[in-house]
Amino acid sequence: MAPILEVRSAVKRFGGVAAVNRVSLALEKGRIYGLIGPNGSGKTTLFNCITGVDHVDEGLILLNGRRVDRLKPHQIFHLGVGRTFQVIRVFPELTALENLLVVTTAGYAEARRRAEELLARVKLERLAGEFAGNLSYGQQKLVEFIRVLMTDPDLILLDEPAAGVNRTLLNDLLDAVRALRDQGKTVLLVEHDMKVVMGLCETVFVLDHGEKLAEGAPGVIQADERVIEAYFGR
Amino acid sequence: MKRALPVALGLLAVALALYPLEATGYGLRVGLQLFMWIALAQSWNLISGLTGYVSFGHVVFFGTGAYTASLLVNAGMPWPLACLSGGGAGALLALIIGWPCLRLKGPYFAIAMLGLNEVMRVIVSYAEGLTGGGNGLSLPTLDASRSIYYAMGLVAAAVTAVTYAIVTSRFGLRLMTIREDEVAAEAMGIDTLRYKIYAFMLSAIGPGIVGGLSARDQGYIEPISVFPLIMTITMIVMALFGGKGTIWGPVLGAVVLFIFQEAVWARFVYLHQLLFGAIIVAVVLLMPRGILGVLQQKYNLPRTI
């Protein structure tokens, strides 16, 4: 079965530094993947390249076999890719509901119905008319998460979904991610919280200094000496 | 409260419509100019207030509309149609400029717009055969102040109505996301370039039409009279002061500062411009959202204010 996402020898440089250096990976449909690595290892840069916010200097990115590395972010979005950001990027002067409505091109009535349904699913329906900038951190995080779901993307990229989130909310989020996987979606998440990664992801990629260090099941990665060295050693 | 507003507006509209019957020539001109400024400030608001892309050269559309309409009038076209064409010319120019310049981030767009004034003046002077160059263009004499008063009023009302329609629509929301966080907007599937161009074109129609109307009213135009920097400055001050990004803010700003302008400008040009500059600085530092914006925040007013 063809991978939904393929990154082939991607290189991204900033000035003289290669933030992403010959990274290759492939994601199969309907699985949850993790992307870990020490700070500055290139994880968010890789995310940015996949979603078109940035462009690779060398290498290819293929979505369902189709090259996307030269496309603009909104074009990639419409090909069925959704993402959240490391630093929450809701639109502060739009209400929670408007944040969701803005994203989809569906008719107003249908968009509104879906938005209210998603808000209810994360128990935020009473905050629908509240400006997103006034919401709490956790609430904004939820809004950003369900915003991704508005257009029912096939590939979902989550940038540190667990950051700054309390236990209950975190469990809800993790359950939601598993539910997405069960629906056949593919999820790739960047995460620092090892417990989350180990408990949730089926395959983990490890980046260090822009290079892919290791790839495999969580248990295998955890025991890999190079990974341990990258995080604690040197 | 909700019922009072439309009634009040209706009464105001009637009053404004009856005004010319009683007004002197001077009074008519004042009213006509006030409408013009409302249309201009409101139009500037459409691009700069909603998308956050500051247009420092917006007077370019006014001048283009003025010249287009004047040339058409001189060619025999009735002036209402000529002025509408001026609006069309403005939109076309916005498309031509916007397509390359709006794909850049805010500061770079601002730079491009800054230089635009210079270019337009050069072009107009250069195309002397067509535009009369530095000697200017004259139109056939016509006393149509009253009609132009109504026309200006219609444009002012129309631009405000369009602003209302946009702000309450998803199109408007998408424009605002560009202001809030353009990167996130792109990532969320919004083709920001396309939306920016639409907004820019819409913001150029008003100035284009009133440029034509103003030319018709004056009966004579020359490059410096229709591409003055002070016009851009005034548009900006009015929209900023009243509240950029709101619907009625530019109207409020236009009214207040127009009165101020009538009092000060005629006699103290430089002082007046200095004060405008100072007001811009003060507004940015002290109330960046303008008067209505501040009220909006404080009393949690809806966005339709």
Next chain:
Amino acid sequence: MSVLITPAMVGQVVISGLLAGSIYALVALGLGLIFGVMRVLNVAHGPLMMLGAYTTFWLFQRFGLNPYLSVLVSMPLLFLIGVALQRFLVRRVVDAPELSSLLLTFGLSIALVNLAQLAFTSDLRSVEYLTGSFVVGPFAFSKPRLAACAFAVTITAGSFLFLRGTRLGKAIRAVSQSREVAQVCGIDVQRIHLLTFGLGSALAAAGGSLVAVMVAIQPEMGQIYTFKSFLVIVLGGAGNYPGALLGGLLLGLVEQLSSLFLTAQVNEAVAYVLLVLVLLIRPTGLLKGRV
């Protein structure tokens, strides 16, 4: 009317271009520093240059001070003014959305120009000091342009030595690369901002003093330099300080070269066309810059 273009003419034009470009580079460096360090587009840069020119004029008028010496006065004076502007006005919008600093400096530029109108009137002023040219073979070097270029090069070189060699200069470069990292390294970012705005203003003033001998001085003289300085920054790449130098020289060259083919009026639009071209084709600048 076609004119035969000889190699001598081209050579002359190249020389004129480089001479003019050195001034552009000087003024643009000031703007580039402010933009690089604070991400603020100083729309008031031209008016600051204008104030430098007026300083030179009044010192020449009242005290007969050699215009080239007056640079020693106009630079510190505008440095202080720049620091004050930063401290009381610009500082408040450094972290605000870019829209705010654009509008602020725009308002400031209007205020400064009109203050000058009120204080100095819009009468054209001039400083009659150096006129004529050196003639070497087929080439003529305009004396004031040559002198201006010499001083511009000196000041610019001095600025680069400062940026490369001194601790303060390195701190400025550090902040312009990454404010957070610089802070973590113990650099007082606020102080750097003050210094940079002052330095940028001083460089603009130097440019103003140098052109005071060559052009008509009036309150609006700086506006076109604001735009051209932006253009130079775009050409050389934002945040790329050596790039500003090359960009300035390039602009000077392009303008002079195109004057061979275009009328004086149309030539004014050359800078603008160049900007649009660069923004479309290579917005990060001809050299590498940070957008």
